Every structure is written in C-alpha cells, then in structure tokens.
Amino acid sequence: xxxxxNLHVNIGDVEVLKGIDLTIPEGETFILFxxxxxxxxxxxxxxxxxxxYTVTEGQILFKGVDITYxxxxxxxxxxxxxxxQRPPTIHGLKTGHLVKMCGQGxxxxxxxxxxxxxxxxxxxxxINAGFSGGEIKRSELLQLMAQRPDLILFxxxxxxxxxxNMSLIGRTARELLDGLQPASCTMKMAKTVxxxxxxxxxxxxxxxxxxxxxxxxxxxxxxxCCEARPRDILDHISKHGYKECxxxxxxxxxxxxxxxxxxEAY
Amino acid sequence: MEKIDLKKYRVDGxxxxxxxxxxxxxxxxxxxxLYAGIDVDRTDRAGSFxxxxxxxxxxxxxxxxxxxxxxxxxxxxxxxxxxxxxKLVDKDKDEFTRAAFETLHGGYFIRAKAGHKIAEPVxxxxxxxxxxxxxxxxxxxxxxxxxxxxxxxxxxxxxxxxETAHMGISEFYVKKGGKLTFTMIHNWSDDTAVRPRSAGIxxxxxxxxxxxxxxxxxxxxxxxxxLTLNGxxxxxxxxxxxxxxEGSHVDSGNRIILNAPNxxxxxIARTLTTGGTIxxxxxxxxxxxxxRGHLECKGLILGxxxxxxxxxxxxxxxxxxxxxxxxxxxxxxxxIEYLMARGMDEDEATATIVRGFLNVEMExxxxxxxxxxxxxxxxxxxxxxx
Numbered sequence: 001x002x003x004x005x006n007l008h009v010n011i012g013d014v015e016v017l018k019g020i021d022l023t024i025p026e027g028e029t030f031i032l033f034x035x036x037x038x039x040x041x042x043x044x045x046x047x048x049x050x051x052x053y054t055v056t057e058g059q060i061l062f063k064g065v066d067i068t069y070x071x072x073x074x075x076x077x078x079x080x081x082x083x084x085q086r087p088p089t090i091h092g093l094k095t096g097h098l099v100k101m102c103g104q105g106x107x108x109x110x111x112x113x114x115x116x117x118x119x120x121x122x123x124x125x126x127i128n129a130g131f132s133g134g135e136i137k138r139s140e141l142l143q144l145m146a147q148r149p150d151l152i153l154f155x156x157x158x159x160x161x162x163x164x165n166m167s168l169i170g171r172t173a174r175e176l177l178d179g180l181q182p183a184s185c186t187m188k189m190a191k192t193v194x195x196x197x198x199x200x201x202x203x204x205x206x207x208x209x210x211x212x213x214x215x216x217x218x219x220x221x222x223x224x225c226c227e228a229r230p231r232d233i234l235d236h237i238s239k240h241g242y243k244e245c246x247x248x249x250x251x252x253x254x255x256x257x258x259x260x261x262x263x264e265a266y
Numbered sequence: 267m268e269k270i271d272l273k274k275y276r277v278d279g280x281x282x283x284x285x286x287x288x289x290x291x292x293x294x295x296x297x298x299x300l301y302a303g304i305d306v307d308r309t310d311r312a313g314s315f316x317x318x319x320x321x322x323x324x325x326x327x328x329x330x331x332x333x334x335x336x337x338x339x340x341x342x343x344x345x346x347x348x349x350x351x352x353k354l355v356d357k358d359k360d361e362f363t364r365a366a367f368e369t370l371h372g373g374y375f376i377r378a379k380a381g382h383k384i385a386e387p388v389x390x391x392x393x394x395x396x397x398x399x400x401x402x403x404x405x406x407x408x409x410x411x412x413x414x415x416x417x418x419x420x421x422x423x424x425x426x427x428x429e430t431a432h433m434g435i436s437e438f439y440v441k442k443g444g445k446l447t448f449t450m451i452h453n454w455s456d457d458t459a460v461r462p463r464s465a466g467i468x469x470x471x472x473x474x475x476x477x478x479x480x481x482x483x484x485x486x487x488x489x490x491x492x493l494t495l496n497g498x499x500x501x502x503x504x505x506x507x508x509x510x511x512e513g514s515h516v517d518s519g520n521r522i523i524l525n526a527p528n529x530x531x532x533x534i535a536r537t538l539t540t541g542g543t544i545x546x547x548x549x550x551x552x553x554x555x556x557x558r559g560h561l562e563c564k565g566l567i568l569g570x571x572x573x574x575x576x577x578x579x580x581x582x583x584x585x586x587x588x589x590x591x592x593x594x595x596x597x598x599x600x601x602i603e604y605l606m607a608r609g610m611d612e613d614e615a616t617a618t619i620v621r622g623f624l625n626v627e628m629e630x631x632x633x634x635x636x637x638x639x640x641x642x643x644x645x646x647x648x649x650x651x652x
Contacts, residue, residue, distance in 0.1 A: 072606035073615075092622030101618070103610040126622070176404065181483045190315060227340050263354055 001026045001197045002047075002151055009039075010044050015056070016042045024151070029177055029198035029211055031230040034219035035242050041085070043219070044153045047199070048082045049075050061260045062149035062151065077104065081149025083140040085156060088126040092157070095139060096123030099155045102146035113145045117172055118253035134158025141172045152176055152198045158206040170210025173198075177211055205234040268458045272361065272487060275400030275431045277369045280319030284397070287497045288316060288324055294425050295393070301482065302420030303451035312386040312415075315374045317403055318393045322372040325390050333375070337404055340375035347375070354437045354494075362461035365431040366402040373403035374481035376443070378413035387416040387449075387632060392434065394458070400431040407436070409444035409472075415632055416447040423455045431459040433623025434471045438466030440474055440575070442497065446631035448645040449477040451639075456483040456513050466491065470497030476520070477628040478506040481642050483514050484541075490547060492521035493527040503532045507639075509646065510571060512541025519547025519576070522587075524557040531559035536626050539571030549578045552586040552646070553635065566623055567595065568616075590608045596613035620646070 002024040007008050009017035016039045024030045033039050046053040048070040049061060055204060060068045090098075099110050114120045117138040122131075131139060144152060157169055180195035198209060207213075208230055216230035218237075226233065226245050236244065285291070288306035291299070296306055306314075313327040313334045322336035341347055348651040378384050394401050409415055423430050432454070440446045454460055468474055474493055493502045504520035522531035531553075537544045550559035565573035577590040597619050605615035622644050628636070 040429070050603055054628050072603060073609055073611045076609035083602065084607075088598060088604050090601050090604070090619055092625035093618060094376055096603075101605075101610065102608045143608060150382070 001028075001063060002097050002199070003059070005059045007040055007043075007046070008056045010056050011042065011052060014085065016059075016222050017046065019058070020222075020224055022217070022224060024199060026195040026197060028201070028215065029200065029213045029229055031213045031216035031233075031239060032199065032201045033203075033216060033233050033254075038219045039222040040219045041155055044082065044155050044199065044201065047153060048080060049076075052068075053189060059165055065116040067252070074124065076147070076149075079150035080153065081144045081147045081151070082153040083137070083144060083155065085155065085159065087136060089126065091126050091129065093127050094123065095125055095127045095142075097113060099123070099142055099146045101141045104147070105239050110144045111144070113142055116145070116249050117142050128181045134165035136159055136164060137165065137169050141169065143177065144176055145172070147253065150196055154195065154198060154200040156201050156203065158204050170207055173207065174211045208234065218242070220245050270431065270461075272360075272365055272400060272412065272431065275429065276398050277365075277371075277400050277402065278320065279373075279397045279469050280321070280396060280401070282318040282321040282323050285318075285323045286317065288314060295395070295486040298425055298453060299391050299393065299420055300638070302388055302391065302422040302453035303418055303449065303479070303638060304350045305634070306391075306421035306496070308372060308389075309329075310386050311389045313376075313388045314385045315376070315388075315390040316393065317372050317374070317391070317401075319395050319399055319401060320371040322374075323426070324486075325374075329384060329386070331379040331597060332384050332388065332415070333377040333379065334388065336415045337373040337375050338370070338606070340406070343356065347406060349406065350437060350439060352437075355435050355463050359463065363435065363463050363539075365400070366404060366435050366463070367550055367562045369402050370404055372549045373405040375406045376415070376417060377408040377477050378410060378415040380410040381412045381572070383414040387418045390417060390419040391464045392421045392429055394422075394423065394430045394432060397426075397428040397430065397540065400433065401425075402433045404435040405437070407438045407446065409440045409446045411441045412443045414445040416449070417450070418632075418635065420451050420453065422453040423458055427455060428453070428457050430457065432461070434464075436462065436464040436491075437494075438464070438474065440466065440468045440472035442469045443471045444469070445473040446473045447477075449479075449628065449631060449635070451479045452487070453482045454483065454484040454487070457485050459485055460462045460487040460489070460571065462515045463493035464553040466493045468493060468495045468500040468502060471499040473500070474502045475629050476502075476504045477631065478504070478508075478518075479639055480508045480518075481639075481646065483511050484516065485513070488517040490519045490521055491542040492523070494523045494525060495531070496525050499528045500526060501530045503629070504534065506535040507623070507624050507626050508535065508537045508544055508546070510539045510542025510544045510568070511538070514542030516542065517547070519549065521547075521549040522559065523552070524550070524559060525554055527554050527556055527566050529554070529557050535563045536624050537563070537565040537573055538568065538620065538624060539565070539573055540568050540644070541570045543572045543574075545574045545576065547576045547578075548590065549580065550584075550588055551580040551588075552588055553582050555583055555585040557586050557588075557624060559588045561588075563590075563592045565594040566620065567594065568597070568620070617646075
C-alpha cells in the first residue's frame with residue numbers, strides 16, 4: 001500500500017527526515033513512536049503533501065503510484081486521509097457541509113455518521129470554531145468516515161482528549177481501520193475483509209488499547225530504528241525512556257548522538 | 267474615482283405606465299429582479315411595490331394593517347407627511363441629496379399599523395429600465411407601536427441600460443416595541459452610479475435588522491445609512507455582504523448612534539474584492555449607558571483591488587462597551603491545505619473558503635431568498651470573480 005524509500009525532507013534549510021525507509025502493506029496498522037521533535041509529524045505531513053515540507057531525496061509510492069511530488073488533493077483522491085492535530089477554523093463553512101464534501105461525489109449519510117461519533121449537534125457549527133480537543137478529534141474522524149481513505153494518517157489520537165472521549169475515538173478509529181466486523185469472525189477473516197492501512201503517532205500508547213497494531217518503530221532524529229511489536233516498544237520506552245534507542249541508533253550509524261543536544265536543536 | 271456628473275443624466279422623459287400584474291414583466295426584467303432578490307411571481311407577499319424609471323407603476327397591499335402607497339399619493343393624502351418628510355436626512359447634505367429633493371420621481375410610503383405583525387414580507391423593486399436616466403426616489407417606512415414588518419427591496423437596472431444613476435432618500439421610523447427587518451439587494455450594472463441616503467430613528471424597545479447584499483458589479487456606489495437609537499432597549503443590527511469585481515467602486519458603511527440606556531448595536535460586514543475598490547466604513551457612537559456595540563469589518567482581497575476599512579467608535583460616557591474588529595487579508599494557506607487534504611483541488615478549496623467567508627447569517631430572510639443569495643455566492647467562482 002505505502003512504500004517509502006530513502007526519504008529525506010527539509011523544512012526550510014533544516015533537514016528533518018534523514019533517510020526513511022518504511023513499507024506498510026494493506027490492512028496493517030503501523031505505530032510510530034519517538035520523542036518530541038524527532039520528525040514523526042514531519043513524516044505524516046510529507047506523506048499528505050503539505051507545502052512547507054520539501055522532499056530532497058527519495059520516493060513515496062502509494063498503491064504503486066509515485067506520489068513524491070503529487071499535490072495534496074491527488075493523494076487524498078488516491079486514498080490517503082489524515083486526522084489533523086490542530087485543524088484551522090473556517091468561518092462560514094458548516095461542519096455538516098464539509099463532511100458531505102469529504103465524500104468526493106459519493107453520497108454521504110452525514111447524519112448517520114455524525115451519530116456514531118456523537119457529533120450531530122455540531123453539524124450546523126462552523127468547522128473547528130471553538131471545538132475542544134475531543135470535539136476536534138471526533139470531527140476529524142467524522143470527516144475520515146465520509147472520506148473512506150485506504151491509508152489513515154493519525155497524529156496523536158489521544159492528545160487533549162478525556163477518557164470518555166478516548167474510548168469513543170479509539171473505537172471509531174478501530175472501525176475505520178478494521179471495518180465493521182460481523183459478530184463472529186476469525187482474525188484471518190477480518191484481515192481479508194478490510195484493507196485499510198494506518199500510520200499512527202502516539203506518545204502515551206492509549207490508542208493501542210483500541211486498534212490492532214501490527215508493527216511499530218521509533219523515530220529518532222529523523223531516522224527510524226528499533227522495529228518491534230508496538231506494546232513492547234511502549235513498555236521499553238516507559239521503563240528506559242528513549243536513551244536505549246539512542247544507543248542503538250548510535251551504534252548502527254557509528255554516529256555520536258546525544259539526547260540533550262538533540263532536544264536543543266529542535 | 268471620477269466625479270459623478272449629474273448633468274449627463276436625464277431626470278425627465280422616463281415615465282412608465284402602471285403595471286397591474288407584475289408577473290407580466292418580460293422574462294429578462296424578471297431575471298434581473300430575481301438577482302435583486304425579488305420574485306414577482308410569488309404570491310406569498312404581504313404587499314408589493316414597484317417603481318420603474320421615473321414612475322411608480324405598481325402598488326398593492328394584501329393585508330390588513332399594512333399600508334403601501336406611492337409617496338406622491340401619501341404626501342397628498344397626509345398633508346405632506348409633516349412628521350416624516352425630510353426629518354432625518356438633511357436635504358443640503360450633498361448635491362445628490364439636493365437633486366433628490368429638487369426632483370421627486372416617486373418612492374414608497376410603507377406603514378405597518380400599530381400592533382400589526384405582518385407575517386409575509388413586503389416586496390419592493392426600484393428598477394431602471396432605460397439608458398441615460400437618473401432616478402430619484404424618496405421612501406418613508408413607518409413601523410408603529412408593537413408592529414412588525416419585513417421589507418425586501420431589490421434595486422436593479424434592466425439588461426443593457428447604460429449610463430444610469432439612482433438617488434434614493436429613505437427615512438425609517440420604528441416606534442415603541444416595533445420591529446423592522448429591511449433587506450436590500452442591489453443588482454445594478456457596471457455603468458450605474460448609486461447614491462442612497464438613508465437614516466432611521468428607533469424608539470423604546472424598537473428593533474431594526476438591516477441586511478445588505480451586493481454581489482454584482484456597480485460603477486460607483488456610496489452610502490452610509492445611519493440609525494439613531496433614542497429609546498431605551500432599542501437594538502440595531504446591520505449585516506452586509508459586498509463583492510467588488512474590477513471596475514466597481516463601493517464606498518459603503520453603517521452608522522449607529524446609541525442615545526439611550528440598554529441599547530445595543532452590531533455591524534457586521536464581509537467584503538471581497540477581485541479587482542474593485544471597497545471602502546468599508548463603520549461607526550458606533552454611544553452617549554448613554556448601559557450601551558453595547560460591536561463592529562466587524564472583514565475583507566478579503568483575491569487577486570487585486572483595494573479594501574479600505576474604516577471602523578470608528580465614539581463614546582462620550584463612562585461605562586460603555588464598544589468594540590471593533592477589522593481585518594483585511596488573504597485566504598490562509600493552512601485552510602486551503604486542510605480542504606485539499608479532503609480531496610478538493612486548490613480552486614475548489616478557495617471557492618469553498620470564500621463562500622464560507624461571505625456566508626453571513628442574515629436574520630429574518632425567507633428561506634427561498636437565503637437560497638437565492640447562497641446560489642449567487644456559489645456562482646461567483648464559476649464566473650469572472652474567481
């Protein structure tokens with residue numbers, strides 16, 4: 001589904017991603033860990049095609065199409081969808097209207113979908129105007145439900161969300177990734193039914209309680225390292241912090257990295 | 267901006283015959299009026315009025331408690347309307363006002379009588395059909411105690427009418443507990459000079475909601491309607507949506523004076539230029555407390571043109587609460603990218619944001635009129651504007 005080869009990305013003159021290789025097959029959910037400023041969000045923004053992120057080297061293939069330099073809307077139409085962390089308010093644009101437009105010509109049951117994320121009473125409000133953290137997440141999920149992407153990019157689904165909302169958001173994210181499951185179904189069946197892939201950034205790991213995540217990796221200073229089961233990575237980070245990753249990455253590259261320096265640089 | 271030379275327009279020779287049934291107008295004229303918010307085929311109107319060129323051609327009230335007359339008839343019937351005639355507008359204000367004083371072609375007198383709540387809107391059209399004409403009208407609107415009324419007035423020129431001018435004096439009186447909603451939609455041509463001169467006075471607990479929509483080209487328009495709130499508890503609100511393509515010069519603003527306690531004022535303007543000039547004025551003055559007012563001028567420049575926002579607050583007493591917010595900008599890249607991430611291309615995203623920007627919720631509009639305005643706004647991107 002998604003294939004990233006030796007991706008280098010600059011923000012302005014600063015190289016933020018320094019050679020990312022990552023493949024996410026159909027139906028797989030990939031979890032990205034890493035300290036603040038390591039480049040996780042940059043990777044998501046680059047995949048979506050935001051203007052400020054310049055690819056200086058490497059390639060992004062989605063469904064076999066080279067989208068490295070494709071405009072955002074082409075990526076969206078190809079099937080990439082993103083949940084924004086801090087989406088802008090657009091005055092005069094009603095949430096319900098935007099959800100309808102997310103269908104890209106397909107008829108969308110706006111009311112029905114809104115009910116699922118308990119968002120019906122927001123449909124007549126301007127998009128993102130005065131939304132709380134949980135409301136933003138629900139609105140983003142609602143738009144993604146209408147958009148039906150094949151690859152979902154989700155930046156910190158748990159940030160700014162209370163526990164009750166987290167459960168709703170977690171369940172909805174799972175439904176987006178796994179599809180609606182029949183009452184009795186084997187794992188194998190579930191996998192074949194749903195081909196949606198996911199790339200999720202998380203710090204706290206709360207989302208892991210809801211979605212079936214297959215693989216995870218740590219991003220550090222613009223590079224990926226330490227591939228493992230997401231749960232194991234999370235356990236490790238909560239015990240040892242990111243120091244271990246640092247050591248691991250240093251030995252791999254023969255490059256001396258220091259956490260303190262690194263934090264300062266960003 | 268070149269000066270408007272009134273001498274080049276004819277103020278006579280534009281007489282038109284009465285039209286008993288407005289639905290007999292030509293399809294072209296109907297279409298022009300439709301874009302000015304007037305659907306002459308509708309029957310659910312409390313009353314209707316039409317002035318064409320230099321003559322009142324139609325005048326009908328279909329409801330008890332609602333009086334609609336040609337202003338000349340009203341002046342004759344009510345001894346010159348001494349309470350209302352030239353009481354709020356100074357006839358020596360400028361040459362246009364003076365011209366309207368010297369030559370009176372017509373206009374309407376519309377009165378909602380005490381206690382009558384007129385459910386359906388009253389429809390009025392001021393129409394210039396022929397080239398070279400200057401049209402001067404004088405309108406008087408009276409909402410008596412406890413009455414309610416909504417007037418929709420559409421001003422338009424006929425297709426192909428060149429070199430025209432419109433001067434309109436309007437005086438509004440909203441008495442104790444009365445409520446007037448006044449919606450004006452302009453559909454002039456790129457060769458029309460427009461000089462409305464309007465003022466209104468509000469008594470105790472009176473409400474005035476004013477909506478103004480200009481989405482079509484106009485050569486040169488200047489107006490600055492003023493409302494004075496003299497009664498305690500009075501409320502005035504102006505909503506304006508103004509679009510100026512290349513060649514349009516629009517100098518438009520709203521003025522509200524709060525002279526009594528517990529009065530409130532709100533002025534909201536959304537302006538968009540794609541090459542024209544918009545001078546967007548706003549003024550809230552307060553001379554009594556408690557008084558609250560908010561003024562908002564927001565402008566968007568798309569591809570060229572000029573927006574000059576002039577918001578003013580003038581308070582003369584301790585304890586007032588007045589605020590203003592003015593902004594002239596461009597469409598934020600962040601907003602465009604947000605919509606592009608949902609699959610819209612850049613043009614669609616831009617058009618969606620502009621539609622949102624212009625989507626001021628106007629109170630009291632009949633749904634079909636709101637739909638007509640929305641439709642025109644959504645058509646903006648299809649045509650020359652975007």
